[in-house]
Amino acid sequence: MLRLQGINAIIAVIAVFTLLHLAFVPDQHTLRTTFSTLLGGISFLLMTCSVILATRLEVFEEMFGGLDRMYQVHRVAGTFTAVFALVHFFSIPKELPAGVDPVLNSTFPSAQIGMASMVLLVIGLFVALNRKISYSRWRNPHKVMALVYILVIGHFMNAPGIFFERLSASGLVLILAALVGTVALIYTMFGMNKRTATRFTIETVNSLERATEVVLKPVGDMLKFKPGQFAFVEVQGKGWSEPHPFTISSAPNEDRLRFTMKVLGDWTRKVREELKPGGEVIVRGPYGRFDASKTASKQQVWIAGGIGLTPFLSKLRAMEENDDREIHFAYAARSKEEAIFLDELQEIAAQRDNVTLYPLFSDEGDFARVDAAKERLPGQLTDYEYFVCGPKPMVDGLMKDLKREGVKRKTIHVEAFEFR
Numbered sequence: 001m002l003r004l005q006g007i008n009a010i011i012a013v014i015a016v017f018t019l020l021h022l023a024f025v026p027d028q029h030t031l032r033t034t035f036s037t038l039l040g041g042i043s044f045l046l047m048t049c050s051v052i053l054a055t056r057l058e059v060f061e062e063m064f065g066g067l068d069r070m071y072q073v074h075r076v077a078g079t080f081t082a083v084f085a086l087v088h089f090f091s092i093p094k095e096l097p098a099g100v101d102p103v104l105n106s107t108f109p110s111a112q113i114g115m116a117s118m119v120l121l122v123i124g125l126f127v128a129l130n131r132k133i134s135y136s137r138w139r140n141p142h143k144v145m146a147l148v149y150i151l152v153i154g155h156f157m158n159a160p161g162i163f164f165e166r167l168s169a170s171g172l173v174l175i176l177a178a179l180v181g182t183v184a185l186i187y188t189m190f191g192m193n194k195r196t197a198t199r200f201t202i203e204t205v206n207s208l209e210r211a212t213e214v215v216l217k218p219v220g221d222m223l224k225f226k227p228g229q230f231a232f233v234e235v236q237g238k239g240w241s242e243p244h245p246f247t248i249s250s251a252p253n254e255d256r257l258r259f260t261m262k263v264l265g266d267w268t269r270k271v272r273e274e275l276k277p278g279g280e281v282i283v284r285g286p287y288g289r290f291d292a293s294k295t296a297s298k299q300q301v302w303i304a305g306g307i308g309l310t311p312f313l314s315k316l317r318a319m320e321e322n323d324d325r326e327i328h329f330a331y332a333a334r335s336k337e338e339a340i341f342l343d344e345l346q347e348i349a350a351q352r353d354n355v356t357l358y359p360l361f362s363d364e365g366d367f368a369r370v371d372a373a374k375e376r377l378p379g380q381l382t383d384y385e386y387f388v389c390g391p392k393p394m395v396d397g398l399m400k401d402l403k404r405e406g407v408k409r410k411t412i413h414v415e416a417f418e419f420r
């Protein structure tokens, strides 16, 4: 669930900048210049937020409620960056503010840099939001945004208004943000990957129904993670392209790391068809906050749709003997044949008094819906805390219906298997 701490921090920074900007308006600025530079400044602050969130640092996961939420905020901040930059561009007066020396100004190509960065920003946004452009095609061009960020710093540091006022209070906020953003950028480009990498060798590759289980043996120390967390898997070797995120389906105390990957596109198909034992894999992580162990309620409903099983698989495999939660676990699949690990789940449920398993097969008319929960759960729907992972239509439907039944949003935890 998105935590408000991070959003509040962003709002606070923008509010401070706005107050300082409006409180110290230079005499020679018109209302239009003030408004336009304000939007330009906010646009830069939002872009800095996007840059900082791309560092994937744990402290920000805490503030925003997980890496998937951070990327959602990153995307929204990026969209507003472009919108505000466009309004800034079209509203900034074309004539220089009074008191600015045109000769001195012409030595700094601020407007040209601003124009170039805005064009790249808008193209970048179009590519990022266009779902028809595949993730792998989008990923490398998206790195151009680092250059855009540096260009934007060049733009405002040389802009006539800011140039003469950069020691103004709001100008100082922008300079501070530029410093933090540049450090974040350098860390993301050169430090992040080294810090989060753990090496593994591939032990086995098991073909399941429409999915592949990859079992990894650590080369050195085992990766430390909590059940429900995910990591980026990067196969070493030619033609394997970028790292892909997968939830760890093994338990933290196992001596092997297991991922269960649904065959969806080129990369996951290649895993199934070409990945061989003995190869090397780098795992980066762990990330995520889909944690059912520290919740207010001991009565929990877990709902998995298809491959959304993986975080629950890890939680069940890791469950301690004395676990005192009451867990109702609905596992929805298209058919019994497609319900991977069903035998293991049934075995765990049979051994444990606190876990009740409800397999739901849509070919038999059973779906992961609220009416199914109402029929099966003892007590009221509002007595429980919910953990949901599965296809978007299933998750959206459940959220809507649970809220209609009076279940509070903060008691519904969702893991989204997508960043964009």
Ligand SMILES: Cc1cc2nc3c(=O)[nH]c(=O)nc-3n(C[C@H](O)[C@H](O)[C@H](O)COP(=O)(O)OP(=O)(O)OC[C@H]3O[C@@H](n4cnc5c(N)ncnc54)[C@H](O)[C@@H]3O)c2cc1C
Residues within 6 Å of the ligand: 068, 134, 135, 136, 230, 242, 243, 244, 245, 246, 247, 248, 260, 261, 262, 263, 264, 265, 266, 267, 268, 269, 307, 310, 311, 416, 417, 418, 419, 420
């Ligand atoms: C937090 C998280 C946990 C996940 N856990 C699992 C899991 O346990 N099991 C499982 O089967 N799937 C999981 N996924 C989904 C998995 O990452 C994608 O299905 C996989 O990357 C698809 O790659 P592809 O090239 O085969 O398919 P494509 O058809 O190319 O991609 C399908 C979709 O996957 C996403 N995607 C593709 N490549 C990447 C990438 N490099 N980084 C981020 N997203 C990408 C995009 O949204 C894309 O639209 C998880 C995703 C996230 C974000």
